[in-house]
Amino acid sequence: MTNKLISIAFEKHNHNECLKKAMDLAEEYCSDHRLNLTPIRRKVLEILLQEHRAIGAYTILEQLRKAGYSSQPPVAYRALDFLVEHRFAHKIERLNAFVACALPGDSHCDNHSPAFMICRQCDTVAETRSVSPDFDISKIAQSTGFKIEQTVIEAEGLCNSCAEIEKL
Numbered sequence: 313m314t315n316k317l318i319s320i321a322f323e324k325h326n327h328n329e330c331l332k333k334a335m336d337l338a339e340e341y342c343s344d345h346r347l348n349l350t351p352i353r354r355k356v357l358e359i360l361l362q363e364h365r366a367i368g369a370y371t372i373l374e375q376l377r378k379a380g381y382s383s384q385p386p387v388a389y390r391a392l393d394f395l396v397e398h399r400f401a402h403k404i405e406r407l408n409a410f411v412a413c414a415l416p417g418d419s420h421c422d423n424h425s426p427a428f429m430i431c432r433q434c435d436t437v438a439e440t441r442s443v444s445p446d447f448d449i450s451k452i453a454q455s456t457g458f459k460i461e462q463t464v465i466e467a468e469g470l471c472n473s474c475a476e477i478e479k480l
């Protein structure tokens with residue numbers, strides 16, 4: 313059973329375009345900001361972009377090895393740190409895994425505070441913005457003098473496709 317077609321909004325879409333757009337934006341951002349998108353950083357991002365799923369560090373290492381990168385784990389971890397630091401990827405704490413940012417055009421705004429919907433069955437992760445007019449935690453925080461450094465919302469459940477399968 314493959315869930316490759318389920319993605320951002322748990323919907324079918326042209327994922328090649330999705331992947332290419334994200335890579336292009338990452339390259340553009342790195343050259344604009346004089347960041348070095350080294351081959352290994354690039355490869356790790358590519359691995360993360362293959363599917364809209366959270367991938368554990370161990371799987372990433374395995375895929376790097378298969379792709380001919382015989383790097384030591386610290387090199388891969390540093391590449392992941394770089395991608396997370398520059399918001400090309402996010403860490404899903406609940407799964408202790410990583411996911412490529414699904415809103416690359418949005419991810420470098422000051423208030424990129426993603427919310428994740430995580431399917432507990434297929435690990436598909438959909439990313440949305442957590443800021444809504446009704447609930448803006450940054451405003452609430454401001455009024456209390458709290459300085460938010462990072463907001464991460466993780467919701468766990470069943471995606472549409474997995475829910476359909478469960479009904480059978």
Ligand SMILES: [Zn+2]
Pocket residue numbers: 319320325326327328330331364
């Ligand atoms: Zn996609």
Ligand SMILES: [Zn+2]
Pocket residue numbers: 399402413414415416419424426439
């Ligand atoms: Zn994001």
Ligand SMILES: [Zn+2]
Pocket residue numbers: 431432433434435436470471472473474475
């Ligand atoms: Zn699912």
